[in-house]
Structure formats: structure tokens, C-alpha cells
Amino acid sequence: MNVKTAVKPMTRLEMAKRLADDVPEGWYVNLGIGAPLQVADYVPQEREVVFQSENGVLGMGPAPPPDKINRWLINAGKQYITLRTGGSYMHHADSFALIRGGHLDLCVLGAFQVAENGDIANWSTSDNESAPAVGGAMDLAAGARQLWVLMDHTTKTGESRLVRRCTYPLTALGVVKRVYTNLAVLDVTDEGFAVREMVPGMTLDDLQKVTDAPLRMAQM
Amino acid sequence: MNVKTAVKPMTRLEMAKRLADDVPEGWYVNLGIGAPLQVADYVPQEREVVFQSENGVLGMGPAPPPDKINRWLINAGKQYITLRTGGSYMHHADSFALIRGGHLDLCVLGAFQVAENGDIANWSTSDNESAPAVGGAMDLAAGARQLWVLMDHTTKTGESRLVRRCTYPLTALGVVKRVYTNLAVLDVTDEGFAVREMVPGMTLDDLQKVTDAPLRMAQM
Amino acid sequence: MINKIVQTMAEAMAGIRDGAVVLVGGFGSIGQPNALIEGLIEQGAKDLTVVANNSGVGYLGLAKLLDTGRVRKIVCSFPRTADPVVFERLWREGKIELECVPQGTMAERMRAAGAGIPAFYTATAVGTKLAAGKEEREIHGRKYILEEALHGDVALVEAWEADRWGNLTYKSSARNFNPVMAAAAKLTIVQSQHIAELGALDPEKIATPGIFVDRVLHVPYGEPTVT
């Protein structure tokens, strides 16, 4: 990464915690499989946020202790979970009706790329790989009231994931509202990416150097 | 009625009983409000037929005794009913999904007119009456696997209700499979009405005299 | 703490605007949220569009709302119930617009609104006068018409039990349009016969999850009467 050494990128868990801080009480939230699922661990129980798992669980709670597993209760990542007090079950068509009908306040997904026009590419890195597998990503991206993306700012080889236009196959068009990376928090606005905050010691110029799309500071 | 006096038309209850005899065990059946609802009274309890009421009741049972009324349990005719053992409740969209998705073996409706091509007119007698009110008739007529009609053979003024083409506003096109009147039981075939049976003493010629549409005997 | 339970009718009705599309649960009087309808009359919003299966009986509930003259249009499948005196008068006088919709199409249009489906094809009403002006299309050899989603600004819902998250159960056939409407409106207001502790409702039995509910008012109304 071409960032000066004084700057310390956030870890995955720090990123999840940073995003969790912005989720207000009372929101209904779907967390994509992988890193986004960890956001739930950083929302304190007393701040009631209702997490949905698209396989028909509304009110997903944390993993059970090993001796208290309900083997019929998993999340979309196929991990054992619990049902929080007040939670409920529904079938897949009802579950996705909820997602597609705009009832989720927020969905958090990982991504390969986010474009400055809000496009997201998160399900396929090429057109010639192994069999295509989209899961619920397109439904979530198109259906939630707002979509936040949690991802590293660059690829392992240093290429920017915040781009002018996505080069990977698209998941949905113009839907991303905010991006939480290991270097910054950015809004997607009508004028492109607007930086809300950066990790300590980082300047806008530094951030621009590792970002393909043009950046500006957000009007807060 | 222009039928010779030796012929005794069936009463409403006799018609309901006649139709009930043709409903086999295991069928899922919706009975339209009015006369069709009486069909249920003539299906013996030991012949298990599952009656649906489109307001979300599958497994409708008979009226309760006055001291055992559940005031939240009515049928589509807004009469108190019971739930039969094995019955269940659902909401209106699920109830009509069941109807519209072709899951009912049979729907029985009353009608003003049935045409020899299977068209049915049962919801409105003119285009200039009081406010139009269709209820679930169009959903039932278009959605059930088969539609039987229970109605008098003629109007009070002697006009045939079995017609070449309906003159009243249509409920659905080409859907009626059988008609039970106070004079006869008729199939609707690709070649028009075919008489399955007539009340005792009635001849095909007699029946034709009170029927607008051409009749022939059914090949049984 | 999420707490959707409100203490007063005024809180329940806050923010309903003139011109709103109001979905009203119930099939006849069963499952019809009469207290909330009274509250809406009190609240005073006008120029309303009401979506309900029936158009009110006598001078109570929905009929009383119509009688205020604040309903511009009603969308329903069966405006003729036992005694639709108020509706019939307004309709004959040309003071209310009626959109007569097949009952299943009405339910499905609201289900579509809740499910993010802007339009769907259906065989119901094909070839009838209720298909007038609608797009017809043949799909795999059968004719269908296109129907659009029916969204509400507000839904008034009657439930049997509710908890502070807004999870609802219904009683017997009083379920009817209520769960469908709860999911189809921007603002869903519930009157509930009982209030349950969070966690007291069986998660397998909740018919409307709280995500579709904004406000719950405890209205122990006793037994309904069929009208």
C-alpha cells in the first residue's frame, strides 16, 4: 500500500466497529456474509437494532454456546445463530419480499468495487471463472433503503476499489450510499465520493493517491 | 315457467344436494355466497371435503350453536362459521394466491347467465345500476381448476339463463364446466351444452323449449 | 429500546396528511380497526383515498368516515354490504369516486406493493369490463392483464396481540387484509386487543413481524359484531 508509514489502516474488526457506531437504534439491518456479519458484534445489546438474515430470520442474535445450538437455526452464512427475544421466522418468499419491498433501513455488503455513481460489483470478479453464484446480493443491493459497503480501500496488489466505473460484473446500479474502508469513510453523492473521515494522520492527498475515483471532502 | 305441469322443478335445497352428491372426498372447494354455500350441508362429515372461505379460512365447518360463536370467525357471506379439525387460517393475499394459483379443485358460483362457450355473468345485471361490486367472483371464476354453476334454469319471468352469448357483464370467459339448474345438470363442452340428466318426466325437447342455447344429450 | 406502543390516539394518528391513501383492514367488520377509524375522523385529514374490501355499513366505522365527506375515492371489491347507505348516497350524488377491484387482485396489488413488485400479470378480470384500459398480454398461450402495485401512505390495522417491537398476531378470520396492508403502507398504525411482553409471542406464529409496524395502540375493544 502506498500510504506513508505513519498511517495505520484499520483492521477488519475496527472497520466493523466503526460502521456499527453509525447504526442507530431501531433500524432493521441485513449484514452480508463475511466481514459485514461482524458488525453485529459491535452493536451493544441495549441499542436495539434488528438484524435480518435472508433465510427467514428477523431478529438474529449472536452465536450460541456450543451446548445450546439449535441445529435448525442458521444465518445466510450458514453459521449457527440464536433468535433474539422479539424475533420471528418467515419463509423465503416473505423474507425476500421484505428485502425487495424496501423495508430494510440498511444493508451492509462487502464488495470488489464501488463506483463514484454508486454502482457496486460484489459477486463475480470475471466473466470466465467458476460457475456464477449471486446468492441474495442483487436483491439486497436493489431492495434495501440504503446500502453501505464495508471493504478494504485497495486490493492486495494496491489497486483502488473505489473506481470511476466498475470493471467487474455489476450487482446493482447507483445504490451505494456510503463506503467504510480501512482508510476512510466516504459518502457516495451526486458529485461522486465525498470523504467523511480518514484514519489518523491521513490527508486527502494521501487518500487520493490510492484511490482511482476523484475525492473531495464531505460538507458535514 | 313453460314446463308441463307433470314436471316438478327442484328446490334450492334439492339442487344443492344434487350438486353435493358429485363432490368427491378429498376435494378442496370454494362455495360462492348465497345458494352455493348450502352445498356444504349436504356433504356428510365422513366424506372429507375441505371447504375454503376466501377471507382466509381453509376447512370451513358448519354454523356454530348460538352459545359457541367465535365472533372473529366468519365466512365470505359474513355468517358465523366453525373451523373444522385440520383447518387453518391465512391472510387475504395467501388466500387468493391459493384461489388464483389453481389449487382449488372446484368452485361453485351462482350466476345470472352461463353461455354455451363457458362464459359466466354473475356479478352485475346492467352497466347502469348501483355501484359495481365484484367481490372475489372474478378471481374464483378464473382461478379454480373447475367452475360449476348452481342457478335456476330461467329467470322469474321465464327467460333462459343458459344462453348462446352472455348479455350481462362477464365475470370470466370460457370457464364454466358444469351447470346445475332446477331442471337439469349440463356439461359445458367444446360443442356447447350437453345434458347429463333432467328432473323426472322432463324430455330434451321440453328442456330445449325453456333454454336459449341449443342442447344435446351428453355422451356418458 | 424499541417501543412502538403509543399511549394516545393523537400520537397514533400524528402526521396523516390530507390526500393520503389509507388502507383499512378488515373483511366487513371483522378485523376492521374501528377505534383507529374513529381516531382518523377526529384527526381530521381530508381528501383521502380509502382502500378497504367493503364500503361501510350503516353509519358506523368506515361509513361514518365516508359520511364526513373527507373521502375523495374508495378502492374496494364489494361496496355493497348489508347496509351501505352512506356510500350509496355519496356515489349516486357523484361525491365519491369508486375503483371496483376484484378482491384477489386488490390483495395481490397490495402484496406487490409490500414486496417491491411494481406490476404483475393476472388472469383475473381478463375480457371483463374491469379490464378496461389495462394492458393485455398473452403468456404461454393464456391471456393476462397487467395490474400495478397498490401502495398506501397509511395502513390502519387491527390485531389480536402486539408487542413493543410491533410483532402482531390475529384471531381466526380477523387476519384477512391486515397483514397485507401492514406491509404495503409507509406508516402502519395498529390497534391491538392485547399487548404482550416482548418474547411472549411464538416466533413461529407471528403473522406480521414488527418491521412492518410503526405504532401500536392498545384498544381492548371486546367482541366485534358482524355487520
Added chain:
Amino acid sequence: MINKIVQTMAEAMAGIRDGAVVLVGGFGSIGQPNALIEGLIEQGAKDLTVVANNSGVGYLGLAKLLDTGRVRKIVCSFPRTADPVVFERLWREGKIELECVPQGTMAERMRAAGAGIPAFYTATAVGTKLAAGKEEREIHGRKYILEEALHGDVALVEAWEADRWGNLTYKSSARNFNPVMAAAAKLTIVQSQHIAELGALDPEKIATPGIFVDRVLHVPYGEPTVT
């Protein structure tokens, strides 16, 4: 007396034809009717199209069925689960056709099949390569694509409790695709962990009413394992 309970796997599988479209419940292995899949392998129908959310894990269940070479095509949202060895091999060798469908679109297409809706519009997948060849239409200013109903000849369903009318309940997240598929197929076959007396299931809690079910086989399979 209506009695949908069958005593043998052979009765349960009777009449499944070559070329059938088979809907298979479950999300991963939870709610997946493994005994019925084994029964289908035994029964021998071939040239099948399988609709399921995933494409099987290791060499068990769905993967074992694929491994017989009797599945011509699979319709699913996520063929890549933990260990999709069989599917990946068949796919790379061009021996199986894959229709990759967004999970919600897949569920909604089957719901449409059960509800008599031949086609509907959705915002999901608009502008993506999964919209290739689909009709696009702007409705009230937003773009949608047209999706068709997805019907099954057969549905294989796993339930928690069943009675002789075919009423079903499910356990926790094992509900998933099962009720949707039960309503979308011509012939719905259920394996149930428990058999209940008629009337023992709460009428407010039945998740699949018997009208959607043809045959029930009692399979007390114990606890599933996540795969």
C-alpha cells in the same frame, strides 16, 4: 377420510417422470429433504431439472443426485457452497446446465407460480448480466425487468410436523424455501420429522396448509448438520 401419509419411499416417489422439474427445499443442508433426495436417486428418474438454492456439498444429498448424471440442469442462486465438488466438475465438463438466479427472484418466481402469476416486474438484477435477454421496462420512473413464474412438476419438502391432511409446520430457519416450493409444484412430497394427529397443529401456526401437499412420509431423521 383424507390421508396423505404414505408408508414407503416407493409410494412417496411414485410417478416422478424423466424430464421433470424438481424443486428441492432447503438452504444449504437446513430444511433440505435428504431422505427424499435419496428416494429420488433410488427411483431413477433422469433428465431432471433441479431447482434449489445451492448445488450440493461433498457427495451427499443433492450432490449425490447430481453425481448420478441424471440432472440435466440446475436452477439456483448460489452453486458455490462449502464444497461443491460434484457440481463444479459437471459444470466444467459441460455436463450440466446452470441457470443462476438471484435468490429473491428465485423465491418470488416460485411464489408467482403458486399464486397464478405468470410474470412480474422486479428491480433486482436490472443493468446486470443476469438481466441479459430479459424485457426491461420503466414504471413510474424506475427500471425493472420481467421475470416469469417458475413451476415445478415435483417439490421435495422437509417439514417438522405434518398431519394426515398434509398441514405442515417447520422448525426455525428450516422453513426457508419449503412452503414456497410446496405451493409451486404439481406434486408435493414431504418428509416430516414428526407426524401429528389431525387437529393437533395450531390453526394459526400452520405454515403450509394441506391443500399444497400430496404425500407425507414420516422420516424421523434426527438433527441435521450444517454443510
